[in-house]
Amino acid sequence: MAISTCAKCEGHAFERALVTPLRELRSVPVLQCANCGAVVGTLESEAAIDGLQKQIGAIDAGLIRIVKALQGQ
Structure with missing residues (x-):
């Protein structure tokens, strides 16, 4: 097994x-590395x-309202 x-x-x-x-x-x-603090990845x-x-849910709800408003015109 490899050692990181x-x-x-x-x-x-x-x-x-x-x-x-x-x-x-x-x-x-x-x-991050515990010794030098170099970042090795994000979590x-x-x-x-x-x-x-x-x-994303809030954006979807806003887009649905826009579509309904445009369809009502």
Whole structure:
């Protein structure tokens, strides 16, 4: 079995963290090297996915209202 290795420092320990990108209001869940902090990937949390589903539902509802309004003209 292969051992995961950090590309920057060759460490083998990783941890979850929250990173806020520049000019952003929300944090992004990431997987980072426990030794040097280099980000090796992003993690999608269930809460983030639920939030996106709610946003998509609201957009869909708005589009349905628009279509109904246009059909009524």
